[in-house]
Amino acid sequence: MQLQNNMEDKVDSIKCITAWKWRLRVKIVRLWFYTDPLAEDNEKLLHMILMDQNLDKIQATVKEPYISMFVDDLYVGGAFCMTSFSVVPNIGIMKMTHHRFKLLFQKGTTVIPEPSLQIRDSGFSFCSMFEILEKKSDYHYLIDFIGVITSVRHQTEVDYYGKKLKLMILEIYADGKKVQCNVFGKCCDSLDNSILMKFERLPVIVLQSFKIKVYGDEVCLQNVLNVSDILINPDLQETVRFLERLDVASYHFFSFKKNIHGSLVSYINHDSFDWRRIRTIQLIQQKMENGFFFVAGKIKQVVGDGHWWSFSCVCGHSVQKHSHDNFYCQVCDKNIDNVIARVKIIVEDSTSSGIFVLLNAAATKLFGKSCSVALDQFQKELNDFNHPLHPAFFELVVGKE
Ligand SMILES: [Zn+2]
Known part of the structure; x- marks a missing residue:
């Protein structure tokens, strides 16, 4: 019969049956050891989240007998070519990724470093x-x-x-x-x-x-x-x-x-412009009170000499360049890569003048130091005076200059 002949043409031999040899080029974006907090035996699992160049993510797991085979090679941020895993459904009430499947490492799984693979994304999926x-x-x-x-x-x-x-x-x-x-x-x-x-x-x-x-x-x-x-x-x-x-x-x-x-x-205050909180620069310098104030004055100059940018760590502490493209934060006590830039200006009113820092990004504007604390720093270090300013102030004085 014609139909039967066609079906026989498509038959596979038993020896060809094999797990599909998946080959992935990925970065490890998370890695953690897991033991069930309730289990009596302490079976350990090594879990990872892998991300490829399309920024798609999948969870991979190494079970106890194989952990020692792989653990020394794997690290967060590392890029690898990985082959040969079992593929199992991603089910349960604590799914780490939205992928339909998870990967299980096997005895024959291979992990080869792939230094040429550049994936800059850190792999977070922030929920709003x-x-x-x-x-x-x-x-x-x-x-x-x-x-x-x-x-x-x-x-x-x-x-x-x-x-x-x-x-x-x-x-x-x-x-x-x-x-x-x-x-x-x-x-x-x-x-x-x-x-x-x-x-x-x-x-x-x-x-x-x-x-x-x-x-x-x-x-x-x-x-x-x-x-x-x-x-x-x-x-x-x-x-x-x-x-x-x-x-x-x-x-x-x-x-x-x-x-x-x-x-x-702590508390949060909406930063609406309030005329009752306007102070003269001299009053602020005399440290009469703590809090957030606005200053009406005119911009005398933007601090020059190539120092009109200052930088702060994400923790809010101002930082200076250590060496080429390298910052050190004293509060975090470590070298940091990511900084927030701020602009320094000198403002004067009829009473006095002072250096203010206009924040290009958030930092002290939102979280601010009290004026007195900022002033202490000002007296010690003229070029490093942090004072929170309202953007309305900026528009106000630009008009007057
Ligand atoms: Zn810091």
Whole structure:
């Protein structure tokens, strides 16, 4: 029969049956070891998020017997050519990526460094405040989020299946709104008061792989034990972009105060121009009061000699170039790659004149130091005077000059 002959032509031989040999050129954007916090045996898994040049991501997992074969070669930021994995469905209530599948490393998986592969994206998939707050039920994909910490409450320990875990409750601000964030266990270590209070303004926080939880009408974020991670003022292009976006919103953030319960609190004030807060430069220099003020004056000059740019770390501390294209932040105590540029101008009114820093991006404008603190610095170091200014001031004086 004609039909039967056609079907016989398409038959495969048994020896040809094989797993498809996938070959990927990828960068590792996350890598973490996982042990089930509830399991009796301590089986360890090595998880990674891999990203290719199309910026598509997939989770890959190495099980215990193979971890030692690969662990020394793999690192975050590394680029590799990888071949031969098992492919399994990406299911469950804590999916790390939106890909339909996950990869499992096998004995025959190969990992070869690929230094020529350049993927600059850091691999975060930030969820917006709007996307979080619109959720009506628990979300089965873990998300990344960036915001500013506006309060930190230390709770007593909570019971987690017979284990005692530390709990902290944060309030995080972004896009004009706040969301509560519950942090359990080891993740609390990066939220120690001594870390959070060393910065000159409220710290930027990046939540990595957090769960969106819905309790009744309340939406909040929560870490997943041994999976989620917290970064404070990370030296990333994403932090700079977030701070620049905040600048547009023009809010003031006041620095943390410790209340009687030991919690850190601060408040946010909308930065609308208020004539009652105008002060003369001389009054500010006399340190009569703390707070945010506006100055009406005229721009005498933009600080010249090639020094009219100054730079600040994403933590708000001003930094100077160490060597060629290399900055060092004393507060973060490390070399940093990502900085925010600011413009220095000299302003005078009828009483006095002073150097002000106009912020090209957010930094001290939003989070500001008090005038007195800024003045202290001014007297020590004339060229490094930080004072928060309202953009309206700029327009005001430009008109008058
Ligand atoms: Zn810093």
